[in-house]
Amino acid sequence: MTEREPPPERNYLVAFNTILYKEISRFMRIWVQTILPPAITMGLYFVIFGHLIGPRIGTMHNFPYMQYIAPGIIMMSVITNAYANVVSSFFGAKFQRHIEEILVAPVPNILILAGFVSGGIVRGIVVGIVVTIVALFFTDLAVHSYAVTIAVVVLTAALFSIAGLINAVFAKKFDDISIVPTFVLTPLTYLGGVFYSIDLLPTFWQRLSLGNPILYMVNAFRYGILGVTDINIGTAFTVIVAFNIVLFFCALYLLNRGVGIRT
Amino acid sequence: MHALEIQGLTKVYPTGKRALSGIDLTVGEGEFFALLGPNGAGKSTTIGIITSLVNKTSGTVKVFGADIDRDFELAKSYLGVVPQEFNFSQFETVWEIVINEAGFYGIRRPLAIERAEKYLRQLGLWEKRKDRSRTLSGGMKRRLMIARALIHEPRLLILDEPTAGVDIEVRRSMWQFLAELNRAGRTIILTTHYLEEAELLCRNIAIIDDGLIIENTGTKDLLGKLHAETFVLDVAVPLDAAPASENFPFSLIDPTTLEVVVDKRQSMNGLFECLSDLGITVTSMRNKTNRLEELFVKLVQDNDSEAVHD
Numbered sequence: 001m002t003e004r005e006p007p008p009e010r011n012y013l014v015a016f017n018t019i020l021y022k023e024i025s026r027f028m029r030i031w032v033q034t035i036l037p038p039a040i041t042m043g044l045y046f047v048i049f050g051h052l053i054g055p056r057i058g059t060m061h062n063f064p065y066m067q068y069i070a071p072g073i074i075m076m077s078v079i080t081n082a083y084a085n086v087v088s089s090f091f092g093a094k095f096q097r098h099i100e101e102i103l104v105a106p107v108p109n110i111l112i113l114a115g116f117v118s119g120g121i122v123r124g125i126v127v128g129i130v131v132t133i134v135a136l137f138f139t140d141l142a143v144h145s146y147a148v149t150i151a152v153v154v155l156t157a158a159l160f161s162i163a164g165l166i167n168a169v170f171a172k173k174f175d176d177i178s179i180v181p182t183f184v185l186t187p188l189t190y191l192g193g194v195f196y197s198i199d200l201l202p203t204f205w206q207r208l209s210l211g212n213p214i215l216y217m218v219n220a221f222r223y224g225i226l227g228v229t230d231i232n233i234g235t236a237f238t239v240i241v242a243f244n245i246v247l248f249f250c251a252l253y254l255l256n257r258g259v260g261i262r263t
Numbered sequence: 264m265h266a267l268e269i270q271g272l273t274k275v276y277p278t279g280k281r282a283l284s285g286i287d288l289t290v291g292e293g294e295f296f297a298l299l300g301p302n303g304a305g306k307s308t309t310i311g312i313i314t315s316l317v318n319k320t321s322g323t324v325k326v327f328g329a330d331i332d333r334d335f336e337l338a339k340s341y342l343g344v345v346p347q348e349f350n351f352s353q354f355e356t357v358w359e360i361v362i363n364e365a366g367f368y369g370i371r372r373p374l375a376i377e378r379a380e381k382y383l384r385q386l387g388l389w390e391k392r393k394d395r396s397r398t399l400s401g402g403m404k405r406r407l408m409i410a411r412a413l414i415h416e417p418r419l420l421i422l423d424e425p426t427a428g429v430d431i432e433v434r435r436s437m438w439q440f441l442a443e444l445n446r447a448g449r450t451i452i453l454t455t456h457y458l459e460e461a462e463l464l465c466r467n468i469a470i471i472d473d474g475l476i477i478e479n480t481g482t483k484d485l486l487g488k489l490h491a492e493t494f495v496l497d498v499a500v501p502l503d504a505a506p507a508s509e510n511f512p513f514s515l516i517d518p519t520t521l522e523v524v525v526d527k528r529q530s531m532n533g534l535f536e537c538l539s540d541l542g543i544t545v546t547s548m549r550n551k552t553n554r555l556e557e558l559f560v561k562l563v564q565d566n567d568s569e570a571v572h573d
Binding site: 103106 | 311340347355363364372
C-alpha cells in the first residue's frame with residue numbers, strides 16, 4: 001500500500017439522489033406538519049375569499065373571483081412551502097450538526113445546493129398539487145399552457161428554495177428562520193396580486209407593485225392556468241430566471257466560503 | 264507515503280484566539296497514532312481542519328498525498344471521521360444513517376447495504392437497525408458513528424474521543440474492534456482523555472498543548488522519558504507514621520496505605536528489600552496513575568511553565 005491508490009469512483013448522481021431522498025423522506029415523515037396545514041389553510045382561503053366574499057365581488061378579468069384567485073393561492077402555497085422546507089431542513093441539519101455528514105464527504109458544494117433545492121422544489125410541487133386538488137372542490141380549473149404552468153412552478157419553487165437555504169446559512173437560532181417568512185415573504189405574497197389584479201390599484205401603487213418579484217410569479221402562473229396576466233409573460237420569466245441565477249450564485253458562494261457551516 | 268502530512272498548520276479564530284501555532288505532524292501508513300492534549304489544546308481544531316469542518320488560517324494538510332485544498336474530494340474519500348459529539352439526525356433510524364452516509368460517498372445501494380450489514384453486525388447494532396437513533400444508549404451512539412465512518416472503508420480513520428462516556432465493557436470491546444481494524448491495515452488517529460487507552464492501542468503518540476506539538480514519538484520512547492513512577496501500597500498492619508528511608512520517599516495516605524516514588528534508576532527489588540527491612544508487609548501494590556498520564560501531566564506542566572517564562 002505504498003503506491004498512491006487510484007481515486008475511488010465518485011458517483012455524484014448517487015450523492016445527489018441521497019440528499020434528495022433524505023429531504024423527501026424528511027418532509028413526508030412529518031406530513032402532518034408539512035403537507036396537511038397548507039391544504040387546510042388554502043382551503044379556508046377558498047371558503048372565505050372565494051365562496052363567501054367572492055360572489056359579492058363578481059368577476060375579475062372576466063373570470064369568477066374564486067377562479068381568478070385560485071392560481072395565486074396555489075402559487076402562494078408553492079412559495080411558502082419551498083422556502084420553509086429548505087430553511088428548516090438546512091438549519092435543522094446545522095443545529096443538530098448532521099450537516100457534517102455531508103460536509104466531511106466528497107460532495108461538491110454545488111451538489112449540496114442542488115440536493116437541498118431539489119427537495120424544496122419537490123415539496124413545493126407536492127403541496128401545490130394538494131392545494132390544486134382542494135381548489136377543484138370549489139372551482140373549475142383548465143390549464144391554458146402546460147409549459148408555462150410547469151416552468152413557472154419549478155422556477156419559483158427553485159427560487160424560494162435557494163432563498164430558504166441562504167436564510168438557513170445565516171440563521172443562528174430558530175427565530176432567525178421565521179423572521180424572513182413572517183416579515184418579508186408573507187407581506188410580499190399578499191401584495192403580489194394573489195387576491196387582486198394590480199389594474200385595480202392607483203398608478204403609484206401599480207408601479208410600486210412592479211418591484212415585488214412575487215407579482216411576476218403569481219401572474220405568470222395565472223397566465224399558465226387562466227391565460228390572463230397583469231404582467232408581460234416574457235418579462236415575468238426574465239425576472240424569475242434572473243432572480244434564480246443571482247440567488248444561486250450567492251448561495252454557492254456562501255457554501256464555498258463555509259459561511260455558517262464551517263468554523 | 265504518509266497517511267497524514269501536516270505542515271505549518273495555523274488556526275486563528277475571528278475572536279483572535281490562536282488555536283494552532285504552526286504545527287507539523289506526520290502519521291505513517293498503518294499506524295495507530297494518538298493525539299493527546301489537555302482541553303482546548305488544539306486537538307479538535309486539528310481534526311476539524313483535516314476533515315474540512317474548520318477553515319485553516321495557513322499551512323498544508325495532505326491525506327495520502329492528496330492536498331485538502333487542491334484535491335479535497337480525493338482527500339475526503341480517504342478519510343473517515345468519528346467526531347466527539349453525536350452528529351446524526353435524531354429522527355433517522357440506524358439503518359438510514361449508515362446507508363445515507365454511503366450515498367454521500369457515492370456508494371451504490373447494493374454495496375452500501377452489504378457494508379451496512381457487515382459493520383452494524385460487527386459493532387453489535389444489527390438488532391437496532393430499525394430503531395431511531397435518539398433511542399440508542401450513549402455507547403450504541405458511539406458505535407453507530409464508528410459504523411457510519413467505516414461505511415466507505417476509509418484508509419485513514421480519525422476518532423475524536425470515541426470512548427468518552429461509555430462503560431468499561433463497551434470501551435474494551437471498542438478497543439478490540441479498533442485494534443483489529445488497525446491490524447487489517449487501516450491507519451487510525453485517536454484523541455482520547457483515557458491515557459490508558461492510548462498506551463494500550465497506539466504505537467506513536469503526539470502531545471499537543473497551547474496549539475503546539477510538544478512531543479511526538481513512539482509510545483515506548485515516550486514512556487522511557489518517565490523518570491519516576493509513583494506506587495500505592497496496601498500494608499497488612501496499620502502504621503502510625505510514614506516509614507523513614509534514605510532511598511525511597513514514603514508518604515502515609517492513611518494507616519493502611521503508603522505511597523512511594525520510585526526513580527527510574529532504582530529497582531523494584533530494592534524497594535521490596537527496603538520494605539522487608541522496615542518490617543512492613545505489603546498485601547497489594549498498584550500504580551498511582553497510569554504511567555502515560557503521569558508523563559503527560561509532567562510534559563504539559565513543563566510546557567506551561569516554559570510559556571510563563573517566555
